[in-house]
Amino acid sequence: xxxxxxxxxxxxxxxxxxxxxxxxxxxxxxxxxxxxxxxxxxxxxxxxxxxxxxxxxxxxxxxxxxxxxxxxxxxxxxxxxxxxxxxxxxxxxxxxxxxxxxxxxxxxxxxxxxxxxxxxxxxxxxxxxxxxxxxxxxxxxxxxxxxxxxxxxxxxxxxxxxxxxxxxxxxxxxxxxxxxxxxxxxxxxxxxxxxxxxxxxxxxxxxxxxxxxxxxxxxxxxxxxxxxxxxxxxxxxxxxxxxxxxxxxxxxxxxxxxxxxxxxxxxxxxxxxxxxxxxxxxxxxxxxxxxxxxxxxxxxxxxxxxxxxxxxxxxxxxxxxxxxxxx
Amino acid sequence: xxxxxxxxxxxxxxxxxxxxxxxxxxxxxxxxxxxxxxxxxxxxxxxxxxxxxxxxxxxxxxxxxxxxxxxxxxxxxxxxxxxxxxxxxxxxxxxxxxxxxxxxxxxxxxxxxxxxxxxxxxxxxxxxxxxxxxxxxxxxxxxxxxxxxxxxxxxxxxxxxxxxxxxxxxxxxxxxxxxxxxxxxxxxxxxxxxxxxxxxxxxxxxxxxxxxxxxxxxxxxxxxxxxxxxxxxxxxxxxxxxxxxxxxxxxxxxxxxxxxxxxxxxxxxxxxxxxxxxxxxxxxxx
Numbered sequence: 001x002x003x004x005x006x007x008x009x010x011x012x013x014x015x016x017x018x019x020x021x022x023x024x025x026x027x028x029x030x031x032x033x034x035x036x037x038x039x040x041x042x043x044x045x046x047x048x049x050x051x052x053x054x055x056x057x058x059x060x061x062x063x064x065x066x067x068x069x070x071x072x073x074x075x076x077x078x079x080x081x082x083x084x085x086x087x088x089x090x091x092x093x094x095x096x097x098x099x100x101x102x103x104x105x106x107x108x109x110x111x112x113x114x115x116x117x118x119x120x121x122x123x124x125x126x127x128x129x130x131x132x133x134x135x136x137x138x139x140x141x142x143x144x145x146x147x148x149x150x151x152x153x154x155x156x157x158x159x160x161x162x163x164x165x166x167x168x169x170x171x172x173x174x175x176x177x178x179x180x181x182x183x184x185x186x187x188x189x190x191x192x193x194x195x196x197x198x199x200x201x202x203x204x205x206x207x208x209x210x211x212x213x214x215x216x217x218x219x220x221x222x223x224x225x226x227x228x229x230x231x232x233x234x235x236x237x238x239x240x241x242x243x244x245x246x247x248x249x250x251x252x253x254x255x256x257x258x259x260x261x262x263x264x265x266x267x268x269x270x271x272x273x274x275x276x277x278x279x280x281x282x283x284x285x286x287x288x289x290x291x292x293x294x295x296x297x298x299x300x301x302x303x304x305x306x307x308x309x310x311x312x313x314x315x316x317x318x319x320x321x322x323x324x325x326x327x
Numbered sequence: 328x329x330x331x332x333x334x335x336x337x338x339x340x341x342x343x344x345x346x347x348x349x350x351x352x353x354x355x356x357x358x359x360x361x362x363x364x365x366x367x368x369x370x371x372x373x374x375x376x377x378x379x380x381x382x383x384x385x386x387x388x389x390x391x392x393x394x395x396x397x398x399x400x401x402x403x404x405x406x407x408x409x410x411x412x413x414x415x416x417x418x419x420x421x422x423x424x425x426x427x428x429x430x431x432x433x434x435x436x437x438x439x440x441x442x443x444x445x446x447x448x449x450x451x452x453x454x455x456x457x458x459x460x461x462x463x464x465x466x467x468x469x470x471x472x473x474x475x476x477x478x479x480x481x482x483x484x485x486x487x488x489x490x491x492x493x494x495x496x497x498x499x500x501x502x503x504x505x506x507x508x509x510x511x512x513x514x515x516x517x518x519x520x521x522x523x524x525x526x527x528x529x530x531x532x533x534x535x536x537x538x539x540x541x542x543x544x545x546x547x548x549x550x551x552x553x554x555x556x557x558x559x560x561x562x563x564x565x566x567x568x569x570x571x572x573x574x575x576x577x578x579x580x581x582x583x584x585x586x587x588x589x590x591x592x593x594x595x596x597x598x599x600x601x602x603x604x605x606x607x608x609x610x611x612x613x
Contacts, residue, residue: 057422111602114365114421118553119602122595125550129592243543251546259433262426299441302434309427310416 014175021167031163033284035235038170039228040260041276042177045269046224047257049181052267053190054217055197057113059254060104060120063127064222066249067100068093068229070131073143073239086148090230097226098219105218109211112200121251128249132241143239166235173231174273177224182269184220193217194267259301263308265315274317278304332461337579339462343472345575347534350478351548352555352567354526359556360499361519364414364424368432369527370548375435376402376531377540378443384450391450391536395474398532399525406524407517414520432545439542447539471536478529479568482522495519547591554598573597 024030043065051057071093075082082089108119131137148160158165184190195203196210204210229248233239240247247253256279257272264275283297290296312319355369379401380394389397413431417424454466486492497505498515506512531548538544555574559566574594581593 057425107599107603114425115557115602117425118557119599121550122554122598126592126595126599129589133586133589255429255433258429296437296441298433298437302430302432302437305430305433306427309423309430313423 017171018168021164028163031167033281035163035166035170036284037276037280038167038174039232039235040256040280041273042170042174043225043228044257044260044264044272044276045174045177045181046221046228048261048266048268048272049184049224050217050221051258052261052271053181053185053197054193054214055200056109056214056217057117057258058120058221059117059251059258060124061221061225061257062249062251062253063104063120063124064097064100064225065229065232065253066124066128066131066247068097068226069233069239069248070137070143070229071096071226072230072233073145074137076145077138077143083146084149086145086234089234090227093230094223094227097229098223100226101218101222102215104222105215109214109218121254124249124251124254128241128243128247131249137241138239140241142241143233145233145237145239147237148234160234166231169231170235173227178269178273180220180224185267185269189213259305261315263301263304263315265317265319265321268315268317268321271315271317275315278316333583335460336462336464337583338576339459339464340468341576341579342572343464343468343475343575344537344579345572346472346475346479346568347530347537347571348548348551348555348574349568349571350475350482350526350533351530352552352559352571353479353482354523354530355552356523356556356559356567357495357499357519357526358414358523361495361516361523362410362414362417362424363419363421364417365421365428365553366523367425367428367549368435368545369428369552370550371432371435371439371545372402372405372524372527373531373534373548374439374540374542374545376528377535377538377544378439379528380532380535381448381450381540384452391452391532392470392474394535395529395532399529402528403521403525405528406521409524410517410520414516418516432549436542436545439545443542445541445543447541449539450535452536465537467536471533474533475530478526478533482526483565485522491515491518495522551594554594557598558601 021031021034043061047058047061072082072086072089075089075092076086104120104123108116108123111119132140137143150160151158160166184193192203192208192213195206195208196213200210232248241249243250260275260279261272262275263278264273265271279301283301286297286300308315314322351369351373355366358364358366358369376398379398380391383389383394383397384391413427414424417427452467454470456466457464457469484492486496494505494510494515495518497508497510498512498519502512505515551574555567555570558570558573574597577593577597578590581590585592
């Protein structure tokens with residue numbers, strides 16, 4: 001990685017992000033918002049890989065995210081080991097998400113564009129309804145997860161009833177996922193994905209095995225979403241199977257990364273982060289101001305969404321970049 | 328005897344619900360045909376139609392039956408305005424229209440939530456109950472079904488017999504060819520967009536007779552309409568009626584066989600199967 005001006009800027013921002021919590025560690029609400037921003041930026045990035053780069057507009061990301069959450073939930077519900085140490089379930093949740101991704105892809109990748117999106121919505125809803133009606137998964141009541149016990153190291157103790165550990169975990173996960181998608185998009189593999197997105201038939205004529213590549217992308221994207229879902233379940237300590245906003249397997253969850261990525265800019269690396277700051281940050285702020293009236297934050301989001309559509313089809317980052325280039 | 332009665336009753340109720348879904352889906356199909364716009368906010372306009380009927384009854388005690396033509400006129404107008412100012416930007420753009428109408432859907436749903444709250448509302452009217460042999464059907468179902476059938480027949484007649492209706496179909500099939508024959512595609516799109524939205528609003532106003540009204544119902548109605556459209560093949564208006572009936576009946580059978588909260592599963596599984604094996608629709612050749 002050579003030290004261009006852009007990279008120096010990124011490193012400075014990273015250091016600020018790592019040091020900043022020492023200044024506002026007492027402000028738990030701000031920390032909570034930051035955790036959500038990082039978490040949903042990472043989720044949006046996993047959607048961005050699949051939809052932005054590979055051109056497969058999945059509306060089933062809740063399936064991976066939610067089943068990742070349920071992996072943690074089911075393990076803590078039924079086994080003693082995971083009650084004490086739920087952390088390995090992050091990896092397991094990732095694999096559950098990845099396998100579901102491959103399974104969903106194997107069924108749905110025969111369909112293209114909007115039909116693919118519809119099939120993924122339906123599959124997610126089928127799974128949600130089954131999960132909600134099964135005893136094994138805690139049924140309609142959902143699963144409550146206990147706060148993980150603190151981890152002691154010789155130097156300090158990590159107390160998971162506080163927000164600070166989650167701030168660092170989500171931040172690091174976000175950086176890792178962003179880096180993974182960044183390296184993919186700059187590799188030969190990323191180029192192949194873009195060729196599929198732009199013209200699948202032409203790519204296949206030139207010998208690109210589109211089906212296998214799409215499945216592999218689904219695997220990675222599902223893995224990321226699964227890990228994040230498992231982490232989300234531990235962080236929120238509750239898994240909500242309902243149809244209302246907040247339920248992990250609902251269309252609302254699937255839509256969240258779509259909104260974030262499109263506002264920020266699809267098929268860009270920075271886009272999902274910008275989108276997340278706007279969607280989660282401003283959304284939470286509005287929810288505090290207009291707390292007495294539900295839905296105000298989503299009205300704002302819908303409005304921004306339409307605005308972005310008419311003013312900047314490539315999202316906010318796309319707009320910024322085109323402005324910078326022309327100067 | 329009792330079992331036969333039950334089965335017959337399931338099928339009759341499914342048929343009636345399905346017919347209403349079909350009108351909403353017909354509107355979506357029409358919008359797609361005329362403009363190539365896949366309207367993900369369609370169910371939300373149907374819910375707006377439901378609220379129209381509800382508020383006209385609550386505030387002015389206007390009978391829901393009179394609200395139906397009012398909703399038709401109102402949503403025809405709304406549809407023309409939206410076509411003229413919003414859909415115009417995404418004509419023929421599949422992905423663009425999805426993104427745009429998706430944003431519209433979020434906006435409408437949450438404005439409804441903000442203004443009217445999330446309560447489940449119902450119009451408190453009763454039309455008694457009718458018995459046909461072993462089957463007993465609520466009066467509001469009968470009324471809703473009669474109005475739906477009337478609406479579907481009128482729409483069909485309009486599309487197949489009148490000049491404007493034929494022009495709408497011409498534009499759906501090939502806008503350029505239609506223009507060379509002296510049809511103004513823009514004007515026809517305006518009428519088609521108005522009619523498509525009017526069918527959503529009217530379908531909603533009819534649905535309000537028999538169903539609960541709440542803001543987030545929109546997304547479910549949109550999904551049903553999409554499923555029905557895919558069953559029928561997008562743009563195929565007649566097929567939507569059969570698609571609607573299939574969904575309606577499948578759901579009401581599921582209501583008896585499965586726990587209540589599991590019923591939508593049947594529709595979605597049917598949908599995935601159709602997508603996989605007949606991706607161009609059940610009622611299309613080839």
